[in-house]
Amino acid sequence: MQQTNKTNKRILFHRQPAHVLLVDFTPPFNNKICANIHSCLEEFFALVCSLAGPPRVPYFSISAIHRYSECLLPLQNVRGNFQQIYNALLELKHLKGDMHEDQSTTSFGQGLRDAVLQFNRQSTHIRQMSGFSTQLEVTVFSCQHVNVIARQIEAAAQSIDLEIIRKIEVVTVYETENGVPLDENDSSQSTDSSEDMATMMDIIQRKFLPNDTLSISDHFKHWLYDCGTDKEYLHLILNDIGSGAMTLKCDIREQILSPSLLPPTASCYNILPELNSFTSGSKKQSASVSVIQLTAIKLVRANGLCESIVFGMPFALQPTLCWKLDWEELDTNQQHFAALCQHLHEKDMVLLTCQNSTTDQPSYAGKTPNPRGHFVILPSEGGSSLLVKPVASKELLLPHGSSNRVDRVVSDAMEAVGSHLEKLEVCDVLNPLYYVSNLHQTLMSQLMKGSQWQQKRKSNNKDQNKPAKVMNVKGRTKGVIMTASLKSGHVTNSSSNGSKANNTRPGYKEAAVSSREFPTEL
Template sequence: MHRGHIARQGSLSSAHSWQQPPRLLIVDAAFPSWARVCSNLCEALQNFFSLACSLEGPSRMPLFSMYVVQSRHECILPFMQVKGNFIRLQACISELRLVPREGICQQRSCLNLAVQDGLQQFKQYSRHVMASSAPSSSAVEITVLTCQPGKEIVKQLEGELKDTDMVSLQRLQVTEISKGDMPESLDSPWPSQAPAEELSTDECSILGTDIELQIIENDIVSIESFFKAWLQDSGTDREHLHLLLPPQCSSSFSSARSEPMCLKCDLQERLLNPALLPGTAESPGGDFSSFYQMAPQSAASCYRLRVIKALESSGVCESVTYGLPFIIRPTSCWQLDWDELETNQQCFHALCHSLQKRQWLLLAKGETPSPGPSQNGPASIFYIIFPSNSLTMLVKAIATCELLLPSSFPVPSEDPPEDILRSVENTLDGLEVESTYNPLQIKGHLYEYLRSILSKPQGLLTTGREPRPPRQVGRLHPNRARATVLPLPLVPIPAPSRTPKMPAAKKTSSEPVLLISDDEELF
């Protein structure tokens, strides 16, 4: 991330810092590589939307739209709310499966036209649909998913979009699905994924915005993990957490350092709360769960944890921790200057290193604003902080004496009988032993269960109409975007409510012409 990117992010202060922006996915279905990624992509999309549509609480993904591009571009899903629309999303994925997988290689890409059409559609949606209510974001994030070399796609888009109005664009990302030649890490059970790259300032100067390049593997888990990142908070408008450490110890009588050290951090969920999904066992949320959803409503303050004690790592019993774990990492808040960001990260790194070297954990107390003179403050919540080898720490709520139930842990006075011990050890010898736990190898059949619930018409059809079957795609039609709002007056619009299709050769405007298809109704 370079300085220009941080400065531009600052102009998006009106966006909700913990809510994801509207998203447009452009699928590059170029021959012949489309045939090898189509099935994996569609399965990953179906799994992802079964989660996104099932999560209770505030919507993490407000708006979504999808284009598919071959020799021409087509909008197969206009901008719509994700929650409550699983049937339409599933129909869109079914239509994506029907996109031809074989044919003559295209001579010219239409990705730039899909980007232009998408921006125009978002402007229309914002003007006509979101005008009555406060929008969550005034800018859209566009992702181009391609099997072609990502750097070539970036350069192509730079040249073709140089005259396009990008005011409503928050971020443009090109994600390349690799051909399976990415190196796999032997030490990690997770699929390898190249981090997002940002091109140099000179390369991005044409668009006035950053184009990020990311490479993922062509398997369901990797593609699904890419989409799951859309459920996480990626805002950098403010830091989430202040970790307060005691003042430095000194042998001198100087009081130059009387203030505690404050590390500014961001919070990230480690996993989805099972209590927010149907068909899963409910679990206690812990104070962080409610904070993670509710605290961002107040942008004036952030959560504070004051470290009160160090604990030996062998002296903490897991039975007294509760709730969902969260990851703490150094903040990337754009409002901090570079020197402060760098110093904060170095202090965070030093803290992790020192705790691991000493084999210590930290006990911290959650701080709340001081109550009024006639009010009692809320109950104190305590947390345990675990260091790691990476530049992150894990935090979990830990019980206090008020929560404990009586229990006893009897210690046997002698070893078990020899014959019983031998029998049990023979049983254990038959188990397969793994050095690490890999969640990717354990399937809970949650996706299938969620799809079975979401596919029931009585659970999702809010319009009172039966869903239309997916259209058989034989060939993509030029500029055929099924708009949910009236198009802007780029071309003369005839009096009838249904606009006839216009051949591509008659298109003279530099911006894409958005037409209403014959099978879509206007709002």
């Protein structure tokens, strides 16, 4: 049974590669492109360095490629080093601003060799720190055509250990008004058929990105996904009756980053964050809750709301019954509330709101603005309540897209899955009252175990807390003092032969100090 449980477990984020970024300054690479890369990397690593849990981007290095390869940040830990990463990105931006536009690049091979050399020097340390072996992933950002850069990298393949490289991603950034650049020397493709060259062609991936912050940011956010493929995430069992069940093995792909992994400043993504302060076993009995202010900013069609960006606890809104309001205000508020429900329901709309949007003020004296949460409000049919749910913002959103999509499903697969689905019961309405999660039984079992453990602990403490025994003999006879120590549990004896009673007092005082919980009497 233990072997089965062990084989059915996977380790999260233990196959994350070390990332090396090479930025090519060859024209038409300009200050605008460099500024966009700088801005996206700053925001990306602010997020990465704040995420709790296993490191998703464990190691990072960045180099500028111009007349020679200039390392701006050696390969090092990302977590806890945001200041060093910030300084390196700032140096990248300033370096491009000080450089002439007509400088060409011929040092891709040197940049790749330096990256591999850095990784080899630290591979032992990385393995000792993480407990797992990892690989190197190299990303090249350039304005040259991907084939031009790929040929330069292929030329350096003979002096590189390809076993440690997971992927070399060549990204061409282009201006949208100019379109994707063409490779004018496409006919000069490498004809080397060696085994190393074939391996190099397998690990090189080519990609085109428009010069906008959204596309560049999405590219870096792909680094946040779990790269481990040692074990599947989930088994979806169809028709679990008898031996004819079908099991689909799936991977789980995050759609948004959970705000619970971020510092407490991100509590704005919860409509009532104070509820999270009442954790199990907490002694906190109350909390002061501010009046929440949501400002409507847009109407959204109901069929335009994607479920993948809705997260967190839903709450129902009802017209207030606050006794401090007069009857006329209560009645007017209730009428307006019902009218809003009816309008949204008839128009098939949802209301997009923003928290504290009316209190926005320009930052001054270096003050950082507080984050704001966004929420959607959905109407009910009867007009008696609204449903409010948090939605993801740009910072939390992860890039979509599937890399293993099937273009055409064969008929045999359709028939096999269809036959299993036909055996399942069909219901018109999902009623949660029909489904029990065994939560009550689990909680009662844990509470009973805790109660039994406390009773056993009290019983043990009662036996240990017995007062120290003292034997006192009158006159000039022998006296024995026995003391017990709460911390060590040892019993010590001190005796005096033929001495006066006042001669034993210093020894008693010393024993009493070391065992204050067990006072003795003479």
